[in-house]
Amino acid sequence: MIKVSRLNESLGGKSILSEISFSLEPKQNLVILGRSGSGKTVLIKTLLGIYPPDSGEIYIQGIDLLKGDKEQRDKLHRQFAMVFQNAALLDSFTVRQNVALPLYERGETDSAMIQEKVVQSLKLVGLEHTADYLPSQLSGGMRKRIGIARALVYEPDYIVFDEPVSGLDPITAREIQYYIAQIADSSRATLITITHEMRGLDRICDLVLFLDQGKQVFFGKLDELYSSDNEFIRQYLE
Numbered sequence: 414m415i416k417v418s419r420l421n422e423s424l425g426g427k428s429i430l431s432e433i434s435f436s437l438e439p440k441q442n443l444v445i446l447g448r449s450g451s452g453k454t455v456l457i458k459t460l461l462g463i464y465p466p467d468s469g470e471i472y473i474q475g476i477d478l479l480k481g482d483k484e485q486r487d488k489l490h491r492q493f494a495m496v497f498q499n500a501a502l503l504d505s506f507t508v509r510q511n512v513a514l515p516l517y518e519r520g521e522t523d524s525a526m527i528q529e530k531v532v533q534s535l536k537l538v539g540l541e542h543t544a545d546y547l548p549s550q551l552s553g554g555m556r557k558r559i560g561i562a563r564a565l566v567y568e569p570d571y572i573v574f575d576e577p578v579s580g581l582d583p584i585t586a587r588e589i590q591y592y593i594a595q596i597a598d599s600s601r602a603t604l605i606t607i608t609h610e611m612r613g614l615d616r617i618c619d620l621v622l623f624l625d626q627g628k629q630v631f632f633g634k635l636d637e638l639y640s641s642d643n644e645f646i647r648q649y650l651e
Contacts, residue, residue: 414438415460415571415603420469422452422459428627429455433469435622435632439570442597442604444614444635447624448649453607456624457573461493462486474570491519494564494602498576500556502548502563508535509544512563519567534562538592554585561592565601572596574606586610593617611650623649 415437422430430452437443445453458464460471462478471478473489481489494515502511512531521527535541538558548556557577564572577593578586594616597604606617614621614635621638623631623646631638631646638646 414472414474416470416472417460418470420456420459420471421467422455422464422627423467424455424464430459430466430624430627431629433622433624433629435620435629437603437605437620440600440603441619442606442617443620443622444606444608444618445622445624446609446611446649447630448609450626451624452627453624454575457575457605457607461495461573462490492570494567494569494572496557496560496564496572496574496577498579500548500560502556502559504548506548507544508540508546508548508551508559511548511559512566515563515567530566531562534566535559537565537595538562552585554581554588557581557589558592561589561596565596569602572602572604574604574608576608576610577606578608578610587613590616 418434420430420433433456445456447453455464459466476485476489478486478489509531512534513527516527516530532541535544538561540555540558540562543551543555551559574593578589581589590613593604596602597617604617618635621631621633621635622629623638625645630643631641639650641647
């Protein structure tokens with residue numbers, strides 16, 4: 414469970430997030446909506462402990478992220494996986510090595526187990542045949558799917574998708590949304606998706622957090638968002 418209460422964050426003396434409050438139960442999937450510069454990514458980085466907040470509370474699985482000791486915080490952060498907007502693959506590593514990297518970083522040494530998990534993760538995104546390819550041999554959509562496989566490989570409790578379909582053509586975007594929806598349906602992890610794309614949200618989200626200029630405009634179910642009488646939200650949806 415994630416619980417955020419009255420979170421405030423500023424960077425360089427500028428207020429970025431103001432009075433953000435929401436809660437997320439295990440296996441509930443959250444979409445964070447908003448225009449560019451609305452504070453979506455800063456919110457995630459604050460949840461991950463990269464930015465310490467000015468004030469407020471963050472509880473993850475009952476642990477106070479701001480007051481817990483370093484061992485507790487490190488344990489929590491290892492339960493998160495990030496799928497970056499540009500996939501962030503290492504060009505000199507094969508697909509197999511890229512996907513295995515988080516396991517090695519966590520101290521795994523059983524080579525057979527690592528390779529089994531890599532193959533399983535690649536199968537989940539339909540790319541087991543690319544294990545010995547280099548990233549340069551893959552399309553943009555395939556690299557995104559490898560990024561998803563790398564996030565899945567150590568079975569995290571939370572997976573964060575940062576603008577997963579940004580810059581993709583409509584066909585490839587639908588393909589990526591399909592695999593994210595498959596993960597959501599399998600309840601393998603709680604998904605948190607940062608996006609400004611409205612298509613396909615019903616397949617990957619239980620709750621929506623809508624930010625604008627660092628302020629919380631809406632938090633609730635997707636159908637409630639569509640029926641909102643907030644003028645800004647109506648303009649955004651149109």
